[in-house]
Amino acid sequence: MRFKLNYSGVERGVFLERLNRFRCIVEVNGRVYSAHIHDPGRLSGLLKFGSEVLVRPHNSSARKTELYLFAVKSSGGWVLVDSALHNKIFSWLLDSEFISDLHDYKISRAEHEYSGSRFDFLLESRFGGKAILEVKGCTLVLNGFALFPDAPTLRGRRHVKCLIKALNDGYESIIFFLVTHPEARVFKPNWDVDEEFSKTLLEAYNLGVKVYACKVVLDVNSMDILWDGMLPIQLI
Numbered sequence: 001m002r003f004k005l006n007y008s009g010v011e012r013g014v015f016l017e018r019l020n021r022f023r024c025i026v027e028v029n030g031r032v033y034s035a036h037i038h039d040p041g042r043l044s045g046l047l048k049f050g051s052e053v054l055v056r057p058h059n060s061s062a063r064k065t066e067l068y069l070f071a072v073k074s075s076g077g078w079v080l081v082d083s084a085l086h087n088k089i090f091s092w093l094l095d096s097e098f099i100s101d102l103h104d105y106k107i108s109r110a111e112h113e114y115s116g117s118r119f120d121f122l123l124e125s126r127f128g129g130k131a132i133l134e135v136k137g138c139t140l141v142l143n144g145f146a147l148f149p150d151a152p153t154l155r156g157r158r159h160v161k162c163l164i165k166a167l168n169d170g171y172e173s174i175i176f177f178l179v180t181h182p183e184a185r186v187f188k189p190n191w192d193v194d195e196e197f198s199k200t201l202l203e204a205y206n207l208g209v210k211v212y213a214c215k216v217v218l219d220v221n222s223m224d225i226l227w228d229g230m231l232p233i234q235l236i
Contacts, residue, residue, distance in 0.1 A: 003092045003216075003225035005085075007056045007070075010223065015051040015072070018043075023065055026053055035067040036060075039083040042151045045140055046072040046079055054078065054220065071218055076183035078218045079139050080225070086137045086178050087120050089216060089225055094123075098227050099212065102174075105131065114171075117162045123174075131172035134159050138179045138187070138213070146184035146213065146231060148177055152194045160200045163209045175201070177213040179231060187213035187231045202235045211235070 013028035018037070024047065026035045036058050037043075052073035058065050070082035087110065097103050105123040112122035114132055123131040140150040149156055163173035177187055189198035205211050213231040218224075 001096050001227070002219070002222070003089055005223045005225065007223050009057045011055055011067075013053050013055050013067075015047055015053050016049060018047055024069060026055060026067065026069065028055060028067070033067050034065040035069045036063065036065040037069050037081070039081045039137065039139065041137075041139065041149065043072070043081060043139060044150065045142075046074060046081065071220070074141075074181065074183065076181075078220050079182070080180035080216070080218045081139055083137045085225075086135050089178060090120070090135045090176060092225075093214065093216075093227065096227070099214065099230070101210070101212070115162045115165055117158060119159070119162075123172075129172055130170075131174055132163060132166045133174040133176055134163065135176050135178055138177050138184075139181055140190070141179075141181040141184045144183060144185035145234075146177070146179040146181060146187045146215075147190035147193070148187070149190055149194050149197060153197055156194075157197045157200050160197070160204050160209070164204050164207055167208050173204070173209040175204070175209060175211055177211075177231075179213055179215045180218070181215075182217045182228075184215050184231060186234050188234045198235075205235055 013026040016025040018024045054071040055067040058068040071078045104125045108124040109122040112119045120135045121133045138148040140147045166173045191198045215228040
């Protein structure tokens with residue numbers, strides 16, 4: 001099964017410069033354009049001068065850029081960097097029953113608010129249990145290790161701490177890392193970049209928060225997303 005992007009007007013280009021978190025400059029067919037970056041991470045291992053990129057027209061009515069960046073070429077293939085797709089991809093994975101541990105769950109609500117934070121999903125099992133789930137995208141891979149985060153994340157730490165609190169309030173708690181880099185073989189928190197997040201994630205796991213990671217890959221010929229399996233987790 002495939003998740004179809006249904007993108008039109010896709011072009012290959014070359015990355016030139018990142019202006020800020022959400023804007024960059026690319027060259028397409030000899031012309032220079034501004035492009036939107038939806039992923040607020042550093043993407044420092046991907047967004048290098050001369051990197052090959054995939055862009056499409058930016059059709060938002062509020063757009064400040066001409067194009068929308070959604071994938072970057074790495075040595076091992078194309079890396080999806082469009083974080084706006086993460087929740088849609090997770091919904092597809094859940095509905096397609098790719099995630100064996102979540103076969104009994106369905107989405108009850110998206111953008112669920114709990115304890116002052118907003119989480120991606122509230123799930124409900126056929127047995128009546130409820131689970132709060134947060135999806136985190138991961139694009140950084142070094143030596144086969146998918147590493148999250150690629151920059152210190154106060155929001156990520158807050159989410160994990162809230163997931164611990166949710167356990168005490170009777171919820172199941174899940175953090176789901178969606179890895180979009182084709183060279184990933186194992187998921188690991190990025191201790192070197194954010195030790196506090198990594199400690200908090202390890203604590204959460206030991207207290208009962210479920211931690212999953214899976215890999216999806218972009219087929220640039222069909223512009224589909226393909227399931228590529230669950231990844232083993234190495235927390236320390």
